[in-house]
Amino acid sequence: MFLTLIRRELLDNLMTFRFAAAVVIMLLLVVANTVVLIKDYEGRLADYNTAVKTHRQELLERKTYSDGMGKITLDRPPNPLSIFNTGLDKRSGNEINVSHAFTPTIWDAKKHEAENSFFNIFTSIDIVLIFQGILSLLALIFAYNAIAGEYEHGTLRLVLSHPVRRGSILFAKYIGAIVCLFVPLLMSLLLMLILLTTSATISLNTDDFLRIGGIVFTSLIYLSLFYLIGMLISAITRRTSTALILSIFVWGFLVLVYPNLILTAVDTAPQTDTKPATYHQVKQMWEEFERKRKQFLRNDAVPGEDWKLSFYTRFNDQPSRLLYYHYPGGDLETIDEKSEPQVPHAQNYHHYLGMLTVNIAERRWLIRKPVFETIYVQPANKARILLKFSPAGLYDAATEAWTGTDLNGTQDFFRAAQRYRQAVVNYLHDEKIFASRQWFSADQGSVDWNTLPQFSFHRSDIAINAKRAVPDLFLLFMMNILLFIAIFLVFVKSEV
Amino acid sequence: MWHITKRELYNNLNSLRFALTTVLLLALMVTNAVRHTREHSKRVQQYHNAVTESMNRLTAIADDSLYELARQGPGTFYKKPSPLHFCADGGETSLPDRVGSSYDRRRFWRLAYPDANINMMNLGPDVSHIDWTFIIGYILSLIALIFTFDAISGECEHGTLRLTLANAIPRHTVLIGKFLGALISTTIPFMLAMLVNLLILSTSSAVHLNAQAWGRLCIILFIAFLYTCLFLALGLLVSARVQRSAVSLVILLLTWVTFVVFMPSTLASLASGFSSSMARYEYFDRYGQSYHKFRRTWRYAWYQSNDEKMLRTRGEWHTKMAVNEERLNGEYLTFKITQVQRARAITRISPAAFLQHLLEAFAGTGLDRHQQFIENVQRYAREYREFIVDMERGDPESLHIMGVREGMSQKPVSPEAVPKFEDTRNIGKDFNTAAMELLLLTLFVVVLLAGAYLAFVRVEI
Numbered sequence: 001m002f003l004t005l006i007r008r009e010l011l012d013n014l015m016t017f018r019f020a021a022a023v024v025i026m027l028l029l030v031v032a033n034t035v036v037l038i039k040d041y042e043g044r045l046a047d048y049n050t051a052v053k054t055h056r057q058e059l060l061e062r063k064t065y066s067d068g069m070g071k072i073t074l075d076r077p078p079n080p081l082s083i084f085n086t087g088l089d090k091r092s093g094n095e096i097n098v099s100h101a102f103t104p105t106i107w108d109a110k111k112h113e114a115e116n117s118f119f120n121i122f123t124s125i126d127i128v129l130i131f132q133g134i135l136s137l138l139a140l141i142f143a144y145n146a147i148a149g150e151y152e153h154g155t156l157r158l159v160l161s162h163p164v165r166r167g168s169i170l171f172a173k174y175i176g177a178i179v180c181l182f183v184p185l186l187m188s189l190l191l192m193l194i195l196l197t198t199s200a201t202i203s204l205n206t207d208d209f210l211r212i213g214g215i216v217f218t219s220l221i222y223l224s225l226f227y228l229i230g231m232l233i234s235a236i237t238r239r240t241s242t243a244l245i246l247s248i249f250v251w252g253f254l255v256l257v258y259p260n261l262i263l264t265a266v267d268t269a270p271q272t273d274t275k276p277a278t279y280h281q282v283k284q285m286w287e288e289f290e291r292k293r294k295q296f297l298r299n300d301a302v303p304g305e306d307w308k309l310s311f312y313t314r315f316n317d318q319p320s321r322l323l324y325y326h327y328p329g330g331d332l333e334t335i336d337e338k339s340e341p342q343v344p345h346a347q348n349y350h351h352y353l354g355m356l357t358v359n360i361a362e363r364r365w366l367i368r369k370p371v372f373e374t375i376y377v378q379p380a381n382k383a384r385i386l387l388k389f390s391p392a393g394l395y396d397a398a399t400e401a402w403t404g405t406d407l408n409g410t411q412d413f414f415r416a417a418q419r420y421r422q423a424v425v426n427y428l429h430d431e432k433i434f435a436s437r438q439w440f441s442a443d444q445g446s447v448d449w450n451t452l453p454q455f456s457f458h459r460s461d462i463a464i465n466a467k468r469a470v471p472d473l474f475l476l477f478m479m480n481i482l483l484f485i486a487i488f489l490v491f492v493k494s495e496v
Numbered sequence: 497m498w499h500i501t502k503r504e505l506y507n508n509l510n511s512l513r514f515a516l517t518t519v520l521l522l523a524l525m526v527t528n529a530v531r532h533t534r535e536h537s538k539r540v541q542q543y544h545n546a547v548t549e550s551m552n553r554l555t556a557i558a559d560d561s562l563y564e565l566a567r568q569g570p571g572t573f574y575k576k577p578s579p580l581h582f583c584a585d586g587g588e589t590s591l592p593d594r595v596g597s598s599y600d601r602r603r604f605w606r607l608a609y610p611d612a613n614i615n616m617m618n619l620g621p622d623v624s625h626i627d628w629t630f631i632i633g634y635i636l637s638l639i640a641l642i643f644t645f646d647a648i649s650g651e652c653e654h655g656t657l658r659l660t661l662a663n664a665i666p667r668h669t670v671l672i673g674k675f676l677g678a679l680i681s682t683t684i685p686f687m688l689a690m691l692v693n694l695l696i697l698s699t700s701s702a703v704h705l706n707a708q709a710w711g712r713l714c715i716i717l718f719i720a721f722l723y724t725c726l727f728l729a730l731g732l733l734v735s736a737r738v739q740r741s742a743v744s745l746v747i748l749l750l751t752w753v754t755f756v757v758f759m760p761s762t763l764a765s766l767a768s769g770f771s772s773s774m775a776r777y778e779y780f781d782r783y784g785q786s787y788h789k790f791r792r793t794w795r796y797a798w799y800q801s802n803d804e805k806m807l808r809t810r811g812e813w814h815t816k817m818a819v820n821e822e823r824l825n826g827e828y829l830t831f832k833i834t835q836v837q838r839a840r841a842i843t844r845i846s847p848a849a850f851l852q853h854l855l856e857a858f859a860g861t862g863l864d865r866h867q868q869f870i871e872n873v874q875r876y877a878r879e880y881r882e883f884i885v886d887m888e889r890g891d892p893e894s895l896h897i898m899g900v901r902e903g904m905s906q907k908p909v910s911p912e913a914v915p916k917f918e919d920t921r922n923i924g925k926d927f928n929t930a931a932m933e934l935l936l937l938t939l940f941v942v943v944l945l946a947g948a949y950l951a952f953v954r955v956e957i
Contacts, residue, residue, distance in 0.1 A: 018746040025754050032762050036769040093616050107617055116771070117611040118836040121587030121863060122764035122843075123624060133757060141746055241650075242512060244745055245642060249516045252638060256757075257524065264626040265527045267534070269618055380619040387621055396621070407619050 002168050005159075009176025013142055014183070022138045023184045029130050030188040034195045037083040037126065042201050043115070044078040044090070051075045051095060051112045059449055063442035065433050066329025066350070070314055072098040074420065074455050076109075076413045079405055080202050083192075084215055085128040085396070087405025096417050098455075100425050101314075101325040101357050103365040104417045106410065107372060108321060127192065128399045131219050132392050133255060135181060136226040140247040142177045143230025145240045147491065152240055157496045166492050174227070174484075181223045189216060207462045214402040214462075214469060221476045222395040226251070228483035235490045258390045268383040270376045278367050279319050285360050286324055296352055300345060309339050309346055311440065322368045327357045330440030347435050354434030358425055380407060391479065394472045401469035404459050408468055416457045423453040497669045497676075500660070504677025508643060514681060517639050521689035524631050529696035531625065532582035537702035539577040546574045546594075555911040562891070562905040565914070566884045566898070569597040569605025573873045576919040578860035579709050582697070583628040583716055584852065586862030595873045604814045604899065606822035607877055609829045609870070629855050632720045633848040636686060637727045637756055641748045643678045644731025646741035648952060653741060671732065671952050675945070678728050686720070708923060712858045715927075719854050722937050726847055727752075729944035736951035759846040767839035779828045786820055804895065804903075811899030822877075829870070836863060850937055857930040860921050864929055869919060876917045883915055 013019060055073040062068035075095050082089040093109025102108070150156035159169060189212070196202055204212075230247050237243045315326040328350070335343060384407075387393030400406035433439055438447055508514055550571045557564050573595045581588070592612040599605040624630065651657035660670060694713075697703050705713070731748060738744040790813065840863065843849040856862030888896060888905055897903025 017743060018750075021747065021750050025750055029754070029758055029762060032766060036762075036765045039769045040765075088619065091616065091622065092619070106619070109616070111616060116768070116832045116835050118591070118832050118863070119764075119768040119839070120590035120612065121836070122768065122839070123761045124765060125758065125761045130758065134753060137749065137753060141749070145742070240742060241646065244742060245513050246516075248638070248642065248745075248749065249513075249520070252635070253520070256634060257520065259621075260623050260626050260630065261524065261527055263621070263623045264531050267531075268620050270620075376617060376619055380621075383620040387623075393621075410619075 001162065001164050002172055005164070005169060005172035006176050006179075009173050010179060013177060013180040018141050019138075019180065022134065022141070023187065026130065026134045026138075026184050027188055027191060029134070030127060031191055031195070033125050033127065033130065034083065034192050038195060038199050038202065040090075041078055041080060041083060042199065045201055047112060048075055048077050048094070055095070062331070062449075063333075063446035064329070064331045065428070065436070065439045065447055066314075066327075067331040068447060068449065069099045069101070069327075069329065070097055072424070072452075074098060074104075074417050074457075075112075077457070079403065079409075079459065080204060081208060081211060081403035082126070082405050083196075084126060084212070085399045085403045085405055086124060086126045087400045087403065088407060088410045089405040090124070092410050096414065098417060098421045098424060100354065100361065100421070100428060101316075101327055102323060102361050103368070104414060104421060105368070105372060106414045107376065108323065109414070127188075128215070128219075128396065130188075131185070132222070132395055135185065135219070135223050136255060136392070137251055138184070139177070139181055139223045139226040140230040140251050142180065143227045144234055144243040144247045146173050146177070146231050146234050148234040148238050148240045148243045151238050151496070160496055167488060170231075170484075170488060170491055173231070174224070177227050178220065178224055181227065182220065185216065185219055185223070210462050211402050211404075211465055214466065215399050218395060218398045218402065218469065218473060218476070221473065221480060222391060225391050225476055225480050225483065228480060228487060232483055232487045232490065235487050235494065238494070254390045255392045259387050259393060262386045262389070263383055266383075266386060268379040268386075270379050276320070276322055276371050276375065278371050279322060279324075281367055282322050282324050282364055285364055286326070289356060289360055292356060293353060296349065300349070309335065309342060309440070311346075322364070322371060325357070325361070327353060328440075332441040332443060335441055335443045343437060343441075346440065347437060350439050351432075351435035354428070354439070358428075377407070388472070388475070391476065394476050398469045398472035398476065401472065402465050404465055406468065409460065409465075412460050413457055416455075420453070420455045427453055497665075497673045500665075500670055500673030501677045501680070504647075504674055505681055508677065508681035509684075513639075513642050514685065517642075517682075518685040518688065520635065521631065521639075521685050522692060524626055524635065525689035525693035526696065528582055528626050528628070528631065529693040533697065533700040533702050536577070536579070536581060539581070540702075543574055543577050546572070550574070554914060558909040558911040558914055560908060562884065562887055562907060562909050563901050565909055566888075566904060567604055568599050570877070570880050570914075570917065572596045573869075573876070573917055573919075575866070575869045578865070578921075579703055579705055580712060580716075580859040581627075581861060582693075583713075583859035584855040584861050585625055585627045585629065586856045586859070586865065588861055591863065591866050595870060597877070603821075604818040606818040606825065607873065608825055628716065628720075628859075629852050631689075632723060632855070633851045634756060636682065636720065636724055637848070638752060639685075640678070640682050640724050640727035641731045641745075641752055643682050644674075644728050645735055645745040645748050647674045647678060647732055648735040648955065649738055649741040649744045650735075652739060652955070667953055668949060671949055675728060675732060675948075678731070679725065682724055682728070683721070686724075690717075712860075712923065712926075715858050716855055719851065719858070719934070719937070722934075722941060723847065723851050725941045726937065726944060729941055729948050732948040733944055733951055736948055736955055755846050756848040760843045760849040760852070763843045763845060763849075764839050767842045768835075771835045771839070779824070779831075783821070783824055786824065790817055790820070804897070807895070807897050807900050807903045811897045811903055814899035826874075833863070833867060844933075847937070847940065850933055854930050854933050854937070857926050857933075860926070864926075865921075868921065868925070872919055873917070876915070879915050883913075887913075 051073075052075050055071075055075065058073070059068055059071050062071055073095050074097075076093075078094075079089045092106060093111050095112055096104045096109045098104055145152075147156070150159070160166070196204065229250060230243075233246050233250065234240075234243045237246060309330065309332060311328045311330045313326050313328050317324050384393070384397060388397060397406065401409070403409070404412070428434060437444060550573075553571050557568050575593045590612050592610055594610065596608045596610055597605045598608045646653075648657065651660070661667070698705065730751070734748050734751075735741070735744045738747065840849075840853070844853070853862075853864075857864055885898070887909060888894060888898065891905035891907060893907075894905040895903040
């Protein structure tokens with residue numbers, strides 16, 4: 001009996017005009033957008049490759065260590081799964097300088113952009129957005145007459161005259177609808193994968209396929225949630241026309257209005273123009289640096305700052321990002337006989353300052369980190385939490401976590417950059433490079449940059465993605481169960 | 497006919513959808529107004545600070561000498577924030593708010609067009625803020641469909657249509673009556689919400705709407721009205737063609753989602769995805785080439801002493817260099833804007849994009865406004881250069897060699913005499929750019945209404 005009910009539901013849903021129309025529209029949108037998104041990804045990948053090459057070239061042209069310090073540039077590769085959910089992948093910075101003088105963060109990143117920046121006035125669409133908008137609508141369209149329609153036609157009475165429990169009727173309807181909703185999801189996924197395989201530059205590994213599986217699973221839970229919302233409305237109102245209108249209002253509110261409304265009402269944009277209050281602390285550190293430097297020079301064997309060797313100072317002051325540093329360096333081609341006696345002193349001086357710079361950079365990071373957390377990360381997280389009051393927000397957050405384009409996933413790269421910086425600093429320590437002649441002079445040959453530790457970045461593995469997606473998934477799942485219980489209670493108590 | 501309208505109206509006013517609509521629109525409009533009052537004063541303050549700073553800089557340079565005024569240029573120009581920003585956001589955050597004029601030790605000033613400072617620091621989710629474009633484009637259109645989807649098919653189902661037509665009423669009267677009824681019942685909640693919105697705005701001290709702004713608001717209202725008519729006509733058309741109201745609503749919803757929600761962005765990204773993106777490198781190549789050409793041609797200008805001939809050559813170098821670079825900057829900007837305009841033209845298949853363009857044009861935001869701002873700046877730059885030449889002619893002591901310190905007037909200039917930049921907007925011009933779209937929108941409404949009429953005439957009861 002149970003199977004008969006499921007079969008009936010399936011046929012009822014699949015053989016309808018609304019199903020055909022929705023599937024066709026969805027497939028069209030998915031194909032059009034996939035083509036564009038793949039092209040966009042390929043463009044970004046090409047940009048990334050050129051950027052890596054140019055940055056390497058720029059580094060190799062540097063002859064001394066001090067000169068190369070600001071020129072070690074790491075590039076963030078685009079995420080192939082950003083096709084599913086773009087998240088922060090396109091928006092946040094994708095190149096970062098590594099230097100011993102500061103700890104790199106997402107806020108210090110720059111962007112290499114070859115694209116026409118005016119195109120940013122258009123909102124971008126990704127696949128998850130299409131699922132989120134159209135499939136949820138389809139779920140509601142399936143659901144609105146699930147109970148109310150049968151009630152109106154009187155078929156419900158007929159079915160209940162058989163010895164079936166009400167719970168199994170509900171469950172059969174639910175299973176039937178979910179299977180029906182799974183069809184367009186699967187079809188669009190299939191088309192997407194076909195399109196993805198035609199592209200030569202995108203290669204997905206096993207982990208990526210598992211992540212896509214995660215996205216599909218999340219989508220299913222999301223859709224079932226909308227189906228259950230529709231069913232609940234249908235069970236309560238008992239009239240198809242009312243149920244339909246109410247469902248559409250609920251859909252419009254949850255998917256379209258709420259995300260925009262709540263973030264318009266609650267201002268979560270960080271105040272980027274203002275100078276953080278802790279800026280003077282950072283400034284003080286560098287005043288101390290300057291004092292120590294002068295003191296060192298006073299106590300030095302060579303009187304004054306009167307170097308025959310010409311040094312320059314790298315300087316950076318960005319109050320809004322608490323970035324302030326300066327350190328001396330040089331790119332001398334030759335050192336003449338007369339200045340030769342000064343070289344040991346210069347080595348000593350640079351060694352002392354190099355150590356001091358690293359030390360201050362570490363101390364400043366202790367100040368910068370909490371400030372950034374309060375100014376940027378907390379508002380962003382607050383906005384995300386506010387969005388999660390709508391299932392659409394939960395779905396978006398969960399899929400972002402699967403693709404690795406969420407804040408955490410994007411930060412992974414910058415954490416890797418920080419680790420790499422530490423490796424570089426350790427290398428400088430171990431090889432005593434601050435105290436070496438090559439720090440400021442290339443007269444005995446330029447630096448072999450290949451001996452420097454190499455940077456490599458891999459996206460976090462699937463277990464971490466899953467761990468980040470699970471809380472939102474769990475919430476979605478709990479909502480499903482609660483709604484199902486509610487529907488069951490309403491349906492059981494209703495008179496036929 | 498008035499009976500039918502009245503009946504429709506009473507039917508609608510007592511329905512659930514009317515109550516939901518009113519609540520939803522009110523919530524949206526109040527949020528919009530509150531946000532605008534909060535943001536607008538901040539925006540205006542920022543603009544005024546920037547302009548004052550720019551003016552102070554100009555005064556300081558003018559006090560120095562005419563030569564410095566000619567070398568360092570008029571500084572940065574800022575786009576004046578529109579008081580009607582709440583009507584259309586227009587992607588203002590991704591458009592640049594300024595045009596710079598850059599100079600350095602060697603080179604004279606020229607206009608430079610910096611990219612928008614996209615907020616990379618903002619790690620929050622990407623949502624669009626609620627403006628009238630959103631409320632009218634998405635919500636009001638959906639509401640119009642919800643009010644009309646069962647106008648004919650619903651009556652067909654209940655059999656009341658047969659009853660109505662049994663009286664001696666022509667069919668077009670019934671259709672027009674239904675149309676008017678639906679129009680009035682969608683307009684009432686919208687008007688109510690809009691009045692609350694404007695009430696909040698006009699009582700707050702932060703926003704000042706002058707007579708021109710109110711005029712623009714009236715036009716925007718008219719556009720909203722036309723746009724609602726479009727969707728009402730569409731609803732009636734589908735409702736007349738389809739026998740069952742549920743099917744009619746499903747068709748309408750799918751059409752709406754495709755055309756209003758997904759079509760604009762999909763078409764825009766299609767257009768942007770297939771436009772050439774190599775322009776930037778090309779631009780830098782051309783920039784570098786022209787610079788080297790200049791270096792080769794004028795290399796000897798730097799060798800010699802300060803005799804008059806050399807000064808003239810050097811002056812020529814400076815002047816031509818600035819003109820050339822400004823031309824290149826301008827060409828690159830034009831190229832980029834043309835690309836975007838093309839993409840925008842393609843999105844016009846969707847009525848929501850139509851509405852957005854129209855509202856942006858009259859609210860004074862968005863890309864068209866940005867172009868107008870750039871034109872204003874370019875006109876001012878010409879004026880400024882003419883002013884320098886005029887002042888130079890007026891100084892009998894100078895050698896009248898533009899572009900070098902030794903050849904130009906060293907006298908300070910009174911800051912009041914320097915022309916001031918004004919970022920003006922002209923409602924007539926806005927109307928001209930929007931006239932075509934307005935006409936098309938009207939045409940769409942007429943076509944859809946005619947379609948609805950034809951469909952209704954053929955309905956068998």
